[in-house]
Amino acid sequence: MIFADAFAWLLDAANWTGSRSIPVRVGVHLLYCLGAVLGAAAIAVPLGLYVGHTGRGGVLLVGGSNALRALPTLGLVTFLYLVAGGGQVGVLIGLVVLAVPPILAGAYAGIQDVDRGVVDAARGMGMTGAQRLWRVELPNALPLLVGGLRNATLQVVATASVAAYVGIETLGRPLLDGLRVLDYGQFVGGAVLVALLAVVLDVVLALVGKLVIPRGLRLSARPRRRAKAPRVG
Amino acid sequence: MGDVVKYLSDAGTRAALWSMLLDHVWLSLLPLVISVVLAVVLGLVCHRYRRLNGFVVGLSNVVYTIPSLALFAIIPAVIGTQVLNPVNVVLALTIYTTALLVRPVVEALNAVPAHVTAAATAMGFRPWRRFLTVELPLSVPVLAAGVRVGSVSNISLVSVGALIGTGGLGTLFTDGFRQRYLAPIAIGIVLTLALALVVDLLLVGLRNLVTPWARAGRA
Amino acid sequence: MIEFRGVTKRFDDGTIAVNGLDLVVEAGTITVFVGPSGCGKTTSLRMVNRMIDPTSGTVLVDGRDVLTVDPPKLRLGIGYVIQQAGLFPHRTVLDNVATVPLLSGWSKGRARTRAAELLELVGLPAELGRRYPVQLSGGQQQRVGVARALAADPPVLLMDEPFSAVDPVVREGLQDELLRLQAELDKTIVFVTHDIDEAVRIGEKVAVFREGGVLAQYAPPAELLARPADDFVAGFVGKDRGYRSLSFVDAAGVEVRPVETADEPGGDGRWRLVVDADRRPQGWRAPDGSTVPGGSLYESGGPVRGALDAALSSPSGLGVVVDAEGRLAGVVEARQVLDVIESRRG
Amino acid sequence: MIEFRGVTKRFDDGTIAVNGLDLVVEAGTITVFVGPSGCGKTTSLRMVNRMIDPTSGTVLVDGRDVLTVDPPKLRLGIGYVIQQAGLFPHRTVLDNVATVPLLSGWSKGRARTRAAELLELVGLPAELGRRYPVQLSGGQQQRVGVARALAADPPVLLMDEPFSAVDPVVREGLQDELLRLQAELDKTIVFVTHDIDEAVRIGEKVAVFREGGVLAQYAPPAELLARPADDFVAGFVGKDRGYRSLSFVDAAGVEVRPVETADEPGGDGRWRLVVDADRRPQGWRAPDGSTVPGGSLYESGGPVRGALDAALSSPSGLGVVVDAEGRLAGVVEARQVLDVIESRRG
Amino acid sequence: GSKEDLSGSDQQAASGEVVVGSADFTENKILAEVYAGALKTTGAKVSVKSGIGARELVVKALQDKSLGVVPEYTGNLLNYFDKANAKTTPDEVYAALKEKTPAGLEVLAKSPAEDKDVLVVTKETADSGVKSIADLGDNKYVLGAAGEWAQRWQGKVKELYGVTFKEVKTTDAGGPVTVDALKDGSAQVVNLYTTSADIKANNFVELTDPKSMYPAQNIVPLLRSDAVDAKGKAVLDKVSQALTTEKLAELVKRVDVDKETVANVAADFLKTAAIG
Ligand SMILES: Nc1ncnc2c1ncn2[C@@H]1O[C@H](COP(=O)(O)OP(=O)(O)OP(=O)(O)O)[C@@H](O)[C@H]1O
């Protein structure tokens, strides 16, 4: 029954036009998520690669990223809203903070997990540090790196719902509104949309992974570790 | 800063903070404890019947895509608990944490060296006994890593429950927001971090206590 | 006694790991299964304690079909030692060794006392018992593995490449240890290896398997070296089988002759042996007066292989013979060894 | 030429891995570093291409102190092969081999052509070039590793236990391959192993290290077996050194005599050799008329070790000698081998 | 603490504890504390559960016995129980409410204090001639309000005043997002509440509602009949009498602007009103 209501809500033409329509909300949701994941990647990938490559600061990195994980997104978003006087920046920062740890973990573990013998061989045959990073370590780290990005995306998509609390028209809107008036149709409909969006993005990233991960690594029988990161939204 | 001092100067507020903190603790840790048990059982099943592996891991990934806010509120509609019942949050977090832990458990069990399990079998261990006394203890280090992540994540997630009025430190965020009052929000964030840190330290201590052999290896 | 009767194992994927195996392992002996990788040695071994059940045929332990026994019960009476020792990393050495007695229902105290005895038996100091396996060297781990398998005093012992993970020197020590233990305990041991030297060294009988899980030859080691059943076995036992088979030729009839030592007066222009105060050989004094290192030493009473090598490695051509304490007993020449071999053949 | 002058390496934790090493590796030879685990072989090797820098002392390659060269440049001119081959899993075999030429600035086309040549040189079929490392067997991976190290035609090749991860049969094949390649390419090779047999087999000179990173002896293999510098080396080269040193004694002077074959008439009461239509030995006809398997075969021209074993393993006491095609050339007796050894000593 | 509620509904009745609930805005929280304080004077065991979502949630919680009493508003409550309701004046509304309240629940006497929805605009907009809802015109402005506003009032405002909006934005229920939307111009009209401290603080102008679109919203305790005894009901009536709109606005300001605690403000009120 509640799923029937959700269906009805999803199919209601009124929900598909105007400034509060599903497409707009999907768009806004997506925009924040992509912005956050890209922003987080811009910070976390270089950092993870650097620490993994040099082996310096690993302990600090792990500790720091654990602390980031403990930061409650709702608290961060409301805090930043009040400080910045608006929701957008706060939400973006909150989501970036959420996305950094899994990407960092993926990049760092990816480099760390590269077979020592392989790195040794690269050094031994005369590669400079940069050549080694770009030609050997990075390609071999891609499976875990892409895994980190996928984790980050899943979490960010789920958590961007919270942004509606500070007035941003994401897919969290129907969740919060539905909740206020206990309109389960709207509420579950919104939840289904968020979940769907997450699944679609995950599949897209999986396909991207197929494209960028070298074939020689995909062939290897070794089961790939894709540590699941915590969710915070 | 002055605000924080002022905010904390009220005894009633401090009492309220304390009770929120306690709420937060059990709202986040109870699901963790239940999840560990559930995940171990599920993990065992997956480990025994490898064909289930893909299914369970896939399912846990799907569970992971549901926004927590949605799960907090759908649960009463589905299972008929009271709307404000904290069981909803506990259940939702249990579902997430179990989804989070199943995989490390399976991986940890699979990572127990085949020669060790073979040796146990050959010595005459029956399957259950082997699981409880050999495979499970050996998977503790990996399991503990998963539990640490789960505890941090739960502690930070419970806050979202404030949006539907389930208590915990998240209430400080909604209250502070409505009043445009940074002090409670800042205190909420700090307490959440501190709680996560303390629980993490406790978990590390617990792990070290039950895995003396791991330290022997490092020494 | 362990008996394989027409035993075949075909795995689900169609691999035939063991094919029509007929073989009797006599009680109280060490039988070695040897053969190239993948020839079914492990599979055969594991059918004895039902880690694997045969597709067809019967495995009997002491006359009883193993399929009629509940596996955990069966295994309590069969010790099992494997390559990486398979020790429980989360238990102390002592608790590892006490495992089977505890499983069999012994009291904790009794099991621990027994475990301590066994550590001593396999030559490990008692204080090692409190350590965890990671704190031991590879060779020590293997000893613990053996102790653990012996803990409930099982009549049968299965050992699957138990020593292949340790380096050659330690390995030889472990082999000696096993032979010494066996002399004392008199178990029925099946020992798997892919190293023909090891097989020949410790086996009373050796079963050579070929690819496809077929038994190629089952014979005492001397016979294996002297009369390999076919080219596969001949190839497998290796190029040096003539020399190696001398391990099974005893030295009766090889006369140990006296030798001049360097501390005796005179004798210039001849090779003389340098010995210390205890008459332990130190090298040779060459006819030109220089001192050169000696060759390998032959302990009197051993097989002629040692005598021949001592002679071949000696700069003087005279193999140095010592007694059990390492003191000079005399010398032999390579020619004497050949004479003995010749006389045996004739 | 590679020269170690008083080279010592002390790690940060205080471990002294190499202690005052003085050693010259002649250009165009294979020098083998051998010794027990942890004795500093790898550390010594890695100081040549500056994977590790010495704490004191100097390493010279072709007369130039390696510390004066930028490490990546230095390494481009030194091939390096390690145990698990260290192939790049994300690149095809061909691209793996082409890595160093590309790094040195060759065009892609030229690098690939060169890589294809090298695959052929190390005996791999061309179509393997398109595969990824995971799709190769261990032995094939090692060959690719060697090809990759040879790609830029470096004068110096460092090999760190390159064959120890593959099984004994494949390993022997790889050793033969290496010797064949070296005959053709004439590199300066430093080869690390902890297997004395391997060392003796492929080394023109062998450096034996002892614990603590000290050089115990540096000599050609024959001398190592005949005159180990001390008890440590004697123990390390093993018990059979007398026999094994016969690998370095050539058979000039051992007369190959004719033998009666079973297809010739008459000769009852004597051992006669059974041969097939191509005159390949098949076994012996005993004096009593029965046929028994033969012993090992000695290929004429080889060292006397093979001749002695052929004689010792033969049921008739006559070692069968064959030519390069495996056809009967005659027989030798063990006594003849001893005579030759005797005459050399005298 | 909420721990006690875990095991379910009957415990509350058995232990005789009264749970006072409140919606998730300041005024309602103050009222809840006031109710709780008052009930305590009768010797009842009382706890407060604040920050619950909208009315729909609250009523549901009353019915499933998670809550005993909540401070409510006559008009909105009536509209909730009777979707077809057209009455808007205080007495009419109260009378109808008493009638429509479902069995098991009841409302006590209403207070003179009132906290109505009100549409507000900035001073500039007001100066441009917008004084009443009727002046909002057709498709001229963007309105900001809580999520459910559109559903409840969009039709009504068109019907009564012929007013439509360019867009109805979801902000929040009279919270910072709504106020900020008006301040930064992303909405020109927003829905606030008459006791809101933000109106005075920002010089916002309340639009008149000549056709009484928004019903009267007198404060009234809504309770489950078996949750509160006669003594309790009497003291709640006293509370209602003592409250006025101005007093309420003052209480709200003390919390939202002066950052006093809800509990202290409520206690103060009870003291000055001499309840207990
Ligand atoms: N569970 C299994 N399923 C399918 N095939 C198997 C299984 N176990 C072993 N085999 C196959 O059976 C054959 C014999 O295996 P087994 O392990 O007995 O060989 P082995 O002689 O012990 O070899 P190794 O010296 O490498 O230990 C091999 O071809 C192996 O691949």
Ligand SMILES: Nc1ncnc2c1ncn2[C@@H]1O[C@H](COP(=O)(O)OP(=O)(O)OP(=O)(O)O)[C@@H](O)[C@H]1O
């Ligand atoms: N990075 C390092 N830091 C500290 N000690 C080291 C380091 N690398 C090697 N060692 C130590 O230096 C000694 C020599 O090591 P090395 O790897 O050269 O030995 P090896 O002869 O190659 O042994 P193996 O046969 O086991 O490969 C060992 O005791 C080793 O533990």
Ligand SMILES: [Mg+2]
């Ligand atoms: Mg095996």
Ligand SMILES: [Mg+2]
């Ligand atoms: Mg090494």
